[in-house]
Amino acid sequence: MSNKSLLIAALSAVLLSGCAALDSGPKSAAAVRINEDPFPSTYARYPGVLTVIRHATVFTGEGQQINDGTVVFADGVIKAVGGPELASPAGALEIDGTGKFVTPGIIDIHSHLGDYPSPGVTANSDGNEATDPVRPEVWAEHSVWPQDPGFSRALVNGGVTTLQILPGSANLFGGRSVVLKNVPGRTVQEMKFPGAPYGLKMACGENPKRVYGSHDKMPQTRMGNIALARQTWAKAQEYKRKWDEYYAKGGDMPERDLAMDTLKGVLEGKILVQNHCYRADEMANMIDMAKEFGYHITAFHHAVEAYKIADLLRDNDICAVMWADWYGFKMEAYDAIKENIPLVHNAGACAIVHSDDPNYIQRLNQEAAKALGDGIRAGIPNLSEAVAWEWLSRNPAKALGILDKTGTLTPGKGADVVLWNGDPFSDYSRPERVWIDGTEMYDANNPKKRPVSDFELGQPGEGDVK
Amino acid sequence: MIRFVLAMLLVAAAAPVAAETIAITGGTVAMGDGSEPIPNGMVVIRDGRVVAAGDIRMKLPEGTQVIDATGKWVTPGIVAGFSRLGLADVDLSAEGADDTTADGPFNAAIDVVPAINPRDTPIAVNRADGVTRALVAPSVGKNIFAGQGAVIDTGADMDPITAPRKFQFVELGERGADKAGGSRTSAHVLFRNALREASELRRYAPPIEAARTGTPDARERPVVRNPNESRVYGPEARRSEDVLLTRFDAAALVPVLQGRQYLLVHVERASDILQVLDLKREFPSLKIVLVGASEGWLVADKIAQSGIPVIASAVNDLPATFEQLAATQSNVGRMRAAGVKVSIGMIDDNETRNLFMERQYAGNLVGLQKIPGATGVSWGEALAMITSRPAEAIGMGGELGSLAPGRRADLVIWSGDPLEGSSAAEQVFIDGVRQPLETHQTRLLDRYRDLRRSTLPPAYRH
Numbered sequence: 001m002s003n004k005s006l007l008i009a010a011l012s013a014v015l016l017s018g019c020a021a022l023d024s025g026p027k028s029a030a031a032v033r034i035n036e037d038p039f040p041s042t043y044a045r046y047p048g049v050l051t052v053i054r055h056a057t058v059f060t061g062e063g064q065q066i067n068d069g070t071v072v073f074a075d076g077v078i079k080a081v082g083g084p085e086l087a088s089p090a091g092a093l094e095i096d097g098t099g100k101f102v103t104p105g106i107i108d109i110h111s112h113l114g115d116y117p118s119p120g121v122t123a124n125s126d127g128n129e130a131t132d133p134v135r136p137e138v139w140a141e142h143s144v145w146p147q148d149p150g151f152s153r154a155l156v157n158g159g160v161t162t163l164q165i166l167p168g169s170a171n172l173f174g175g176r177s178v179v180l181k182n183v184p185g186r187t188v189q190e191m192k193f194p195g196a197p198y199g200l201k202m203a204c205g206e207n208p209k210r211v212y213g214s215h216d217k218m219p220q221t222r223m224g225n226i227a228l229a230r231q232t233w234a235k236a237q238e239y240k241r242k243w244d245e246y247y248a249k250g251g252d253m254p255e256r257d258l259a260m261d262t263l264k265g266v267l268e269g270k271i272l273v274q275n276h277c278y279r280a281d282e283m284a285n286m287i288d289m290a291k292e293f294g295y296h297i298t299a300f301h302h303a304v305e306a307y308k309i310a311d312l313l314r315d316n317d318i319c320a321v322m323w324a325d326w327y328g329f330k331m332e333a334y335d336a337i338k339e340n341i342p343l344v345h346n347a348g349a350c351a352i353v354h355s356d357d358p359n360y361i362q363r364l365n366q367e368a369a370k371a372l373g374d375g376i377r378a379g380i381p382n383l384s385e386a387v388a389w390e391w392l393s394r395n396p397a398k399a400l401g402i403l404d405k406t407g408t409l410t411p412g413k414g415a416d417v418v419l420w421n422g423d424p425f426s427d428y429s430r431p432e433r434v435w436i437d438g439t440e441m442y443d444a445n446n447p448k449k450r451p452v453s454d455f456e457l458g459q460p461g462e463g464d465v466k
Numbered sequence: 467m468i469r470f471v472l473a474m475l476l477v478a479a480a481a482p483v484a485a486e487t488i489a490i491t492g493g494t495v496a497m498g499d500g501s502e503p504i505p506n507g508m509v510v511i512r513d514g515r516v517v518a519a520g521d522i523r524m525k526l527p528e529g530t531q532v533i534d535a536t537g538k539w540v541t542p543g544i545v546a547g548f549s550r551l552g553l554a555d556v557d558l559s560a561e562g563a564d565d566t567t568a569d570g571p572f573n574a575a576i577d578v579v580p581a582i583n584p585r586d587t588p589i590a591v592n593r594a595d596g597v598t599r600a601l602v603a604p605s606v607g608k609n610i611f612a613g614q615g616a617v618i619d620t621g622a623d624m625d626p627i628t629a630p631r632k633f634q635f636v637e638l639g640e641r642g643a644d645k646a647g648g649s650r651t652s653a654h655v656l657f658r659n660a661l662r663e664a665s666e667l668r669r670y671a672p673p674i675e676a677a678r679t680g681t682p683d684a685r686e687r688p689v690v691r692n693p694n695e696s697r698v699y700g701p702e703a704r705r706s707e708d709v710l711l712t713r714f715d716a717a718a719l720v721p722v723l724q725g726r727q728y729l730l731v732h733v734e735r736a737s738d739i740l741q742v743l744d745l746k747r748e749f750p751s752l753k754i755v756l757v758g759a760s761e762g763w764l765v766a767d768k769i770a771q772s773g774i775p776v777i778a779s780a781v782n783d784l785p786a787t788f789e790q791l792a793a794t795q796s797n798v799g800r801m802r803a804a805g806v807k808v809s810i811g812m813i814d815d816n817e818t819r820n821l822f823m824e825r826q827y828a829g830n831l832v833g834l835q836k837i838p839g840a841t842g843v844s845w846g847e848a849l850a851m852i853t854s855r856p857a858e859a860i861g862m863g864g865e866l867g868s869l870a871p872g873r874r875a876d877l878v879i880w881s882g883d884p885l886e887g888s889s890a891a892e893q894v895f896i897d898g899v900r901q902p903l904e905t906h907q908t909r910l911l912d913r914y915r916d917l918r919r920s921t922l923p924p925a926y927r928h
């Protein structure tokens with residue numbers, strides 16, 4: 001629908017409500033409400049079977065390790081988690097997990113699969129709408145190519161069951177993110193995680209100022225970054241005020257602005273801020289800006305200097321999304337240290353391991369293993385594999401607003417489960433079977449249980465073990 | 467073996483210089499030659515070289531420094547098979563910190579040696595994680611030829627070059643096509659023309675024998691002398707009029723043509739690999755090493771027949787480009803199973819800085835053995851692929867990458883199995899010299915591990 005026809009539709013709605021007002025006397029409340037979910041999820045889980053895994057080492061995702069553990073799931077949800085005493089329900093498919101490990105599916109909170117897919121050719125490059133530093137109107141889901149072969153690698157090699165696809169970081173306001181189930185779909189709607197809130201990708205630091213500074217356009221500096229962001233938030237507040245007034249009192253419908261719709265969603269707490277920000281000082285600036293305009297930052301992504309302000313992050317209830325050991329590839333990553341993740345965790349803040357990469361997403365468990373090892377060697381107390389699994393599923397679920405639905409092996413939650421062929425904190429281990437909402441999406445022993453993207457059909461290596 | 471070792475030690479002990487012998491005992495020793503690890507092994511080094519290692523027991527000379535490695539693992543230092551280590555402290559938007567790519571008038575003549583900064587942070591970070599040597603290649607600028615790469619060590623000193631001008635690096639796949647004007651056809655014509663121009667100058671070059679005599683700097687054995695000394699640059703070395711390359715660039719390819727300098731060729735696609743194998747038939751003197759070869763498994767038999775070694779990406783499994791459609795993590799294992807000499811490098815993969823990831827990747831290749839339908843490699847072979855195999859690919863296996871007697875004493879004592887990312891390097895020796903493991907990162911950890919407000923700001927904690 002073009003802007004013009006949108007406007008006509010809006011005007012006629014106003015006219016209609018105006019007619020109605022003649023009958024009912026006093027001015028009515030607004031007749032047009034913005035549809036906040038115009039691209040609704042059509043995801044539906046595939047059939048699963050009543051399954052029980054026995055004798056496995058279980059990491060619940062909430063810090064517990066159960067040796068000789070039992071996990072039962074059916075009808076898409078976790079039914080029970082316990083030790084060997086837990087009885088198998090009648091008719092259950094029983095899987096012997098001896099020597100194996102069971103965990104919640106990994107959640108990658110920072111991925112560009114689908115919007116920067118493989119092959120990474122110009123025709124497929126859909127991650128950055130780098131035409132203006134303020135582009136909150138774009139939605140990552142409209143760039144996601146469901147046939148990106150990377151989704152299948154993340155599933156079968158990485159045990160990734162849920163992922164957030166973000167726009168890139170060229171812009172201060174990069175657009176909306178989308179949370180996906182890692183279930184192959186013909187359309188992105190078939191992959192959308194039902195009920196997951198939207199995120200807003202924001203960025204501070206080098207990228208926006210580099211992209212636009214090189215075009216002699218604001219922002220050219222970090223102060224330009226903040227000034228333009230504040231100006232935009234001030235506009236958003238005004239936009240929200242108009243709509244609030246319209247919803248409360250009716251009258252002329254305010255002019256619709258898709259960019260401002262997104263920011264209004266943030267100010268209302270419906271859209272979560274996922275803020276790309278490396279340096280400690282810049283994170284502090286972003287926190288103050290959020291307080292000034294009355295929104296909350298859910299997570300700082302690529303927070304390589306989070307360890308310098310872990311207390312500040314804890315006190316402001318902000319998650320830090322981090323790599324284990326990437327460093328130095330640009331100036332704002334110069335002070336990366338290998339103990340970042342465990343130090344943030346130790347400070348009582350929410351630590352998350354992320355990939356931002358179609359290869360790293362296949363090995364997030366190993367990234368956590370490195371961070372865990374570094375943390376233990378640094379003498380950080382109370383670390384264990386069971387605790388470190390929180391960085392891979394529970395904490396990202398929290399930062400995506402879906403912790404009530406997934407992220408831990410808790411009865412009633414979706415059965416997003418990985419059976420690993422060994423300790424997942426080892427470089428030698430890989431997923432053996434992966435379930436999403438109780439449906440087996442991967443079985444290493446069954447080539448039919450391995451997704452192949454449309455793109456790869458008929459290509460060399462189709463259906464190969466990747 | 468033991469008798470031989472004792473004799474060596476006795477001879478050494480008779481020497482007047484009080485050279486230190488170091489013995490590392492009680493650890494699990496992995497030789498780096500493809501063999502499996504040896505529990506409770508021993509490593510003896512002296513004068514910067516390995517005396518003996520493995521399942522050995524020997525009487526140690528008086529004054530031997532004994533390091534107890536019980537519960538630890540001991541291996542050769544990691545040799546990064548393909549890297550840009552030492553060329554960039556920071557990769558993006560940091561003027562003066564990145565020397566990976568030269569866009570100036572020269573290409574094949576470029577020599578990475580003057581750019582290597584032994585004090586840059588990535589060298590220290592990788593040293594602290596057990597990477598002791600690296601093959602360092604320049605990136606292509608405007609031409610398919612990137613220039614001459616070196617072998618470096620990561621020691622904390624100002625003498626990083628192990629072997630200068632050890633190889634020439636050329637792009638003949640997608641990137642080569644781009645540099646040549648947009649097509650592989652053009653890249654191959656450029657390549658052949660470059661060799662033609664080099665062959666014109668070859669007759670002015672000193673005979674190969676001459677280059678091998680004399681007493682060149684020991685580090686330069688056995689290849690290319692400083693090209694600026696070469697007589698092929700002189701005015702008497704005449705060239706045709708229709709030349710594309712500068713004299714320096716053409717002259718730099720003379721040792722490649724003579725087979726005195728390795729030629730590392732980056733290609734990924736199966737058909738591109740076959741084209742390179744054809745080049746070897748066309749120019750038999752070339753000492754080619756394939757770099758990348760993501761689709762190598764499709765033509766593994768042919769690579770094996772050619773005898774050309776491959777420095778491959780370990781775990782590339784995405785059709786990231788149209789030349790990598792068949793990428794799979796089994797590529798390395800399948801090539802190896804077909805008889806290809808495979809080692810691991812970091813190709814377009816954080817190659818200025820994340821060389822420490824090679825041991826994680828090697829561990830992943832071991833893990834593949836458990837995956838139905840996949841082809842992995844044994845633990846011993848996986849370690850060899852990040853130690854001795856890359857050294858062997860460029861003819862330096864006698865010097866580097868294993869704990870065989872006489873090899874340079876580059877070794878690492880690890881907290882545990884080195885192919886587990888959760889293990890760490892606890893002691894690192896390069897040429898027998900124990901290395902500091904402190905880095906910019908460890909200093910930051912010390913400064914910020916306790917965030918409680920103190921009497922002065924964190925800037926005073928140092």
